[in-house]
Structure formats: C-alpha cells, structure tokens
Amino acid sequence: MSLVRVHNFSISLDGFGAGEGQQLDAPFGHAGMRLMEWALGTRTFREMGLSGEGPGSSGVDEAFARAWGPGIGVEIMGRNKFGPQRGPWEDEEWKGWWGDTPVFRTPVVVLTHHPRPIVEMDGGTTFHFVDADPVEALAQARALAGGLDVRIGGGVDTVRQFLEADLIDHLHIVLVPIVLGRGERLWDGLEALEERFDIEATPSPSGVVHLTLARRTASRAP
Amino acid sequence: MSLVRVHNFSISLDGFGAGEGQQLDAPFGHAGMRLMEWALGTRTFREMGLSGEGPGSSGVDEAFARAWGPGIGVEIMGRNKFGPQRGPWEDEEWKGWWGDTPVFRTPVVVLTHHPRPIVEMDGGTTFHFVDADPVEALAQARALAGGLDVRIGGGVDTVRQFLEADLIDHLHIVLVPIVLGRGERLWDGLEALEERFDIEATPSPSGVVHLTLARRTASRAP
Numbered sequence: 001m002s003l004v005r006v007h008n009f010s011i012s013l014d015g016f017g018a019g020e021g022q023q024l025d026a027p028f029g030h031a032g033m034r035l036m037e038w039a040l041g042t043r044t045f046r047e048m049g050l051s052g053e054g055p056g057s058s059g060v061d062e063a064f065a066r067a068w069g070p071g072i073g074v075e076i077m078g079r080n081k082f083g084p085q086r087g088p089w090e091d092e093e094w095k096g097w098w099g100d101t102p103v104f105r106t107p108v109v110v111l112t113h114h115p116r117p118i119v120e121m122d123g124g125t126t127f128h129f130v131d132a133d134p135v136e137a138l139a140q141a142r143a144l145a146g147g148l149d150v151r152i153g154g155g156v157d158t159v160r161q162f163l164e165a166d167l168i169d170h171l172h173i174v175l176v177p178i179v180l181g182r183g184e185r186l187w188d189g190l191e192a193l194e195e196r197f198d199i200e201a202t203p204s205p206s207g208v209v210h211l212t213l214a215r216r217t218a219s220r221a222p
Numbered sequence: 223m224s225l226v227r228v229h230n231f232s233i234s235l236d237g238f239g240a241g242e243g244q245q246l247d248a249p250f251g252h253a254g255m256r257l258m259e260w261a262l263g264t265r266t267f268r269e270m271g272l273s274g275e276g277p278g279s280s281g282v283d284e285a286f287a288r289a290w291g292p293g294i295g296v297e298i299m300g301r302n303k304f305g306p307q308r309g310p311w312e313d314e315e316w317k318g319w320w321g322d323t324p325v326f327r328t329p330v331v332v333l334t335h336h337p338r339p340i341v342e343m344d345g346g347t348t349f350h351f352v353d354a355d356p357v358e359a360l361a362q363a364r365a366l367a368g369g370l371d372v373r374i375g376g377g378v379d380t381v382r383q384f385l386e387a388d389l390i391d392h393l394h395i396v397l398v399p400i401v402l403g404r405g406e407r408l409w410d411g412l413e414a415l416e417e418r419f420d421i422e423a424t425p426s427p428s429g430v431v432h433l434t435l436a437r438r439t440a441s442r443a444p
Contacts, residue, residue: 013416013433014409015236175397177421177433181413187236191403194235199399201431203423209431211235211399 002142003149003169006159007068009186010035010174010208016183017156024084027097029183035176038208039065048103060204064172073148074141075104078158079112082127089116096127107144109137111158134165156184163190171197171213224364225391226372228381229290231408232257232396232430238405239378246306249319251405257398260430261287270325282426286394295370296363297326300380301334304349311338318349329366331359333380356387378406385412393419393435 011017012035019031028035039045043056044065056062079085082096096102101123110129119127130140141150152162162168173186187193197213204210233239234257241253250257261267265278266287278284301307304318318324323345332351341349350366352359363372374384384390395408409415419435426432 013237014407014412175423177416177423179409179412179415181409181411185236187401187403189403190236190401193401194399199429201397201399201423201425201429203425203431207421207423209423209425 002073002145002147004138004152004162004167005072005149005170005172006152006154006162006168007172008039008065008174009154009159009172010038010176011186012176012178012180012183014179014181015185015187016180017154017159017186019180019183022080027080031178031180031183034178035174038174038176038204038206041206042066044068050103060202060210061206061208064174064202064210067172068151071149072106072151073145074107074109075151075153076109076111076137076141076158076162077153078155079110080155081153081158082108082110082112088114092116095119095121098125101125107141108153109141109144111137134162134167138162138167156186160186160189163193166196169215171211173211173213175209175211177207177209224295224367224369224371226360226374226384226389227294227392227394228374228376228384228390229394230261230287230396231376231381231394232260232398233408234398234400234402234405236401236403237407237409238402239376239381239408241402241405244302249302253400253402253405256400257396260396260398260426260428263428264288266290272325282424282432283428283430286396286424286432289394290373293371294328294373295367296329296331297373297375298331298333298359298363298380298384299375300377301332302377303375303380304330304332304334310336314338317341317343320347323347329363330375331363331366333359356384356389360384360389378408382408382411385415388418391437395433395435397431397433399429399431 019029021029038061040051041057042062042065043058044062045051046056102121102125105124107126107128110127112129113131115129115131130137152159198216200212202210241251243251260283262273263279264284264287265280266284267273268278324343324347327346329348329350332349334351335353337351337353352362374381420438422434424432
C-alpha cells in the first residue's frame with residue numbers, strides 16, 4: 001500500500017516551520033539555517049551535497065534523516081520550494097533552486113497556479129507543474145509514483161494543507177529548541193490532530209526532538 | 223543563592239498552556255484536564271490529594287513532578303490560579319480553589335489589582351495579595367521566602383510575563399502531544415529565548431516530553 005509521508009520537517013518550539021521574510025537568499029527567512037542545523041551534519045545530507053565535507057554522523061539524527069528516500073516514488077512540493085518566482089513564469093530557462101542534478105531523483109509535482117511543460121533534469125528528477133487541490137495533486141502524483149510512497153516535501157503551507165485534508169499517513173517533525181517568534185506556523189487550524197495519529201518522541205544528543213506521527217489504523221482508533 | 227523556578231508547566235504541541243473558555247468548572251478551558259493527565263498518576267500528585275487512589279507512579283514523570291516542592295519558600299501566582307473572581311473582591315469569605323489546607327504550605331503571593339488582607343490557611347499556606355509588576359512582586363516574594371527559591375506557579379500569562387522580564391532561572395515545561403488549536407500561548411513575544419537558556423529534552427513513556435530550560439551562567443553564555 002502506498003503511503004503519504006513527510007520527513008525531516010523542522011519546527012521551532014513555538015511551532016514555526018519557517019521564519020519571517022523568506023526570499024531568494026533566505027529560504028527560511030529570519031530563521032536562517034537554524035531549523036536545519038541538526039540535519040547538516042548527517043551522512044544523508046552530506047551525500048546529497050547540501051552541507052559540508054566529511055562522512056557525516058551516524059546517530060539518531062542520521063537514522064531519521066535517512067528515512068527520507070527509501071520507498072519514495074514521487075515528491076509533491078509547493079512552488080516556493082522549487083524557486084522564488086511568483087505569478088506567470090517569466091524565465092522558463094531557470095530550472096529551480098536544486099541545480100542540474102536535483103537530489104530528488106524521482107518525479108516531483110510542483111503545485112502552482114501557472115502550469116508549464118515538464119522539466120527533465122539529470123539524475124532522474126522530472127518537475128511536473130500542476131494546478132490542483134491536495135486531493136487532485138495526490139492522484140496525479142500517485143500516477144507518477146510506480147506504486148511507491150508519496151513524499152510531501154513542504155513548505156509549511158503545503159504540509160498543513162495536506163494535513164487538513166487528512167491525506168498524510170506518516171509525519172516526521174523535528175522540534176528544534178529555538179523560539180522564532182514569527183513566521184509560518186505548522187499547527188494552525190489542526191485542532192485535535194492527535195486523534196488521528198499515534199505520536200512518539202525521541203530526543204537526540206544534538207538537542208532536537210524527533211516526533212513521529214503515524215496514522216492510526218481503523219482497528220486502533222478510539 | 224535563591225533561584226526562580228517554574229515546574230510542571232504543561233503546553234500542547236502548538237504551544238497553548240490553557241485552552242479557550244476558562245471558567246470555574248473548567249480552569250483549562252476546552253483543554254479539560256488533558257494537559258495535566260501525565261501528572262495525575264504520579265505519587266506527588268496523589269499525595270497532594272489532587273488525583274485518584276493508590277500510591278502513584280515512580281518513573282520519569284514522578285521524578286519531574288516531585289521537583290516542584292523541595293527548596294521552595296514562596297509561590298507567585300496569577301489571580302486566576304487563586305480563584306475565578308474578577309474585579310473588586312465581593313466575597314472575602316471565599317478563600318480560593320485550594321481548599322482549607324492548600325497544597326502550597328508556604329507563603330503565596332497572588333498578583334491582583336485589588337489588594338486585600340492576608341489570608342492564613344491550615345498547613346502553612348498564607349495568601350498575600352499584591353498589586354505589582356514582576357520585578358516588585360519578586361522582591362516582595364523573596365522577602366517571604368526565608369532565603370529559599372521562588373516558584374512561579376502560573377497561569378500562562380504570569381509565566382510569560384516573568385520570562386519576558388528575564389526573571390526565571392529554571393523552567394520545566396511538559397510538552398503534551400495534543401493540538402489544542404486555541405487558547406493562551408506560552409511562547410508569544412519570547413523570540414530568541416533559547417539564547418538565555420540551556421535546553422534539555424527527556425521523553426516519557428507516558429507520551430509527554432519534559433523540557434528543562436536552565437539559565438546560562440555568564441561564563442557559559444555565547
């Protein structure tokens with residue numbers, strides 16, 4: 001059975017998944033890279049070429065980071081995660097923030113009100129631009145997934161919309177011990193979310209807490 | 223050295239320390255007792271007479287719950303924690319929510335814009351009604367503490383005001399895996415709070431995560 005999963009999604013103590021003032025050179029706004037620091041030292045992120053040199057860590061942060069890839073056949077992302085352009089595409093030559101060989105290596109559904117032709121990248125990533133609500137977008141993504149799982153890649157608003165629509169089966173949240181004060185909140189509008197999930201917490205020596213929310217099966221629901 | 227401490231202060235995943243609609247028979251509003259469930263089974267809460275029968279638990283929840291009392295010489299609480307009356311005191315015969323023998327067994331400073339005479343209860347608790355800002359209230363409380371520590375007892379607004387004024391040395395927060403959606407937020411207005419504290423997370427088999435924030439000493443500050 002194909003599941004819908006979220007991985008390595010960091011929030012602050014006060015629930016912000018991104019700070020205020022997001023822009024091209026500051027994708028997390030005033031939060032800078034503080035929400036992702038726990039991940040940058042892991043072997044998984046080193047291998048993606050997204051952080052420094054060396055082999056990377058192999059502890060609990062790595063164990064969670066690593067789960068991002070296996071079994072995934074497609075990612076769905078908000079337009080902001082593809083690139084900073086807004087409105088109609090003015091430069092179709094620019095192919096997003098992820099370089100010539102994006103880390104995804106699967107089809108990627110980019111949610112946008114402005115469709116454009118499929119973009120094929122090196123390494124197996126193809127960007128598909130789709131104007132659809134979460135249910136429709138998921139159906140289109142599944143058709144590209146070859147029976148494998150679907151990852152919801154963010155940002156904050158995209159994850160929250162899929163949670164509101166009750167489309168997510170597995171949610172990995174990383175609670176980072178900082179207070180951002182302002183930005184985009186993950187939990188807004190999700191009152192009583194816990195009734196749909198079994199929740200487990202695992203602290204890391206790095207200071208973060210990994211929270212996993214796994215959808216309750218019918219037989220285990222209250 | 224006398225410290226200012228907060229203990230057993232529960233918040234939801236989305237940061238609410240109390241729900242919406244607080245009233246006499248619902249001190250946590252629509253949250254009900256869900257924020258305190260982790261504590262009700264502990265030996266400490268059983269011994270206070272605040273929960274059910276039996277000896278109570280002795281695991282990590284109890285270890286944290288127990289730290290509430292030792293070394294404390296006084297508590298400061300908001301008026302809501304004393305009782306539900308608002309405005310001028312209309313019934314001075316009513317002596318608060320805490321029964322004839324309140325659990326505090328120390329002087330308690332009740333923050334209110336409407337002072338009234340000291341109320342002496344059985345078991346060592348005395349209620350002192352004080353109209354003061356956090357700095358002044360803390361000075362008055364220390365004078366009653368006999369050199370021991372000061373506990374800030376809540377509610378949400380009182381704890382947040384003392385954090386804003388940078389008066390708290392030790393903060394024990396219990397993160398309860400529920401999404402309340404509405405109520406009183408603890409973290410609002412506290413951007414960058416982590417710069418003043420060392421933060422540690424300890425999960426409990428009960429499902430909550432104990433967070434301790436300990437003030438950084440000058441030599442350890444960045």
